[in-house]
Amino acid sequence: MEILEDIGLTKGEIKIYLALLELGETTAGPIKKKTKVQNSVAHLCLNSLIDKGLVNYVKKGRKKFYTATKPENILTFIEEKKRRIQEIIPTLIEKQKEQVKYNVSIFEGDKGFKSVQEDIIRELKSKDEFLVLGAPKEAQDRFEPYFKDFHKRRIEKKLRLRIIYKRDAKEYVPARNKLKYTQAKYLNEKLLAPMWTTVYKDKAILFVTGDIFLSIVIENKTIADNFREFFELVWKISKS
Template sequence: MDISTLKEAGLTEGEIKVYLALLELGSSTTGPIVEKSRIARSIIYQILEKLMQKGLVSVITKEKTKYFQAAEPNKILDYIDEREERLQENKEMIEKLLPELELKQKMAVKSATNMYFGYKGIRTAHEHLYLKLKKGESYDYMGVPAFQPEEQHLYWKRDHVRRIKAKIKTRILFNIDADQNTLKNRNSYWGVDARYMPEGIRTPACFAIFKDTTIIILQSPHALAVEIINQDIADSFQAYFEEFWKRSEPFKPNP
């Protein structure tokens, strides 16, 4: 007999074996049930209890001995109907809970902080943007310092070539004391809008912002980068950047 349909109805293999055994035995004590179903004696009462809860087995006591009997097979349909009703009730309860569950998911803060040392460390942190940004997206830098070692300038030039191949754009706000030739060079690349920070604003550290990531970069006295992965923090720094960007002006080199 194919018992897969009974399994799909919600009965376990053990329950099916016991129920089928009782159909053949009629009213019976546990001994013949164990022998017929080949279910271990240690769990036979547990299975019979579950079948009684499902309305598929009844029990009577005669002379202090329990006799179990299978309910009519059509009772399986009643059990399925009751199970479907409970599932529908559970579905409706879950539907009511969904807004609360979704809110909890949104409130879960996914955060990580990483530190990188030296100029190679700064480059490692910076290059994480290529793992997160897609073609047509962009990243922002603000507070870029005037001084950077020549090797770092050479790195940025190579990186702009890579950025162009990836079709990623960037906006850069340099500190006011940055050399004009540096801004001229950066603006010569596709997808770059490099400007000076608004008058009177200068930061020892610079900040890169993309997606859920903020990188705080300090060039001297010891080069290091602190990478913060947190959407709320990234959104906060992005808001600062947008405010400074509004107050900045397109770069125009002095004659």
């Protein structure tokens, strides 16, 4: 009768339920004698079986007479458990959504970089802000013609930018600070990471320079927020 244990009955409840099926209507005494279950445990099991709809009782004088309900009631008990589980499924689904989930996309080369930049302009609304951390001279020199057009369209849309350049690119800071909706600084210490980062909405973009130029887009609110917190720390110690 392991199946009865599988559906949530204790070993004591199973013994008493099976005994009642054999004994028919009876008091607690014969049940305890047949099952050899201790008095206190027997009464706990009987009350639990009553709650589950598997045992009934009637009072005759001072005594309670117990009977097992028809075995089909086990199905009713299972259906009730199923119904209660279904009620909490939406809550469990919400908790699952709270887990860290992310999408990662990788773009190669200059075209990939520009595609990612265009997404920023396309997805952000007026007065939204995006952050750039660790922009190197190499990238600024390489994409400056594109950046001139990018910033023109960004400013037309009133998108705010805060950017921290690597020290080797600090020459770009004065010109950027003359642009509307733009604040630029540079980091006096060297950034050791071989990449720079852009953060907007729920996205963090890692740019890796080298033999292969990669733009790695990570879409996850928690990760993006962590990069924002780091940016704010670096912003405080950077120079304009």
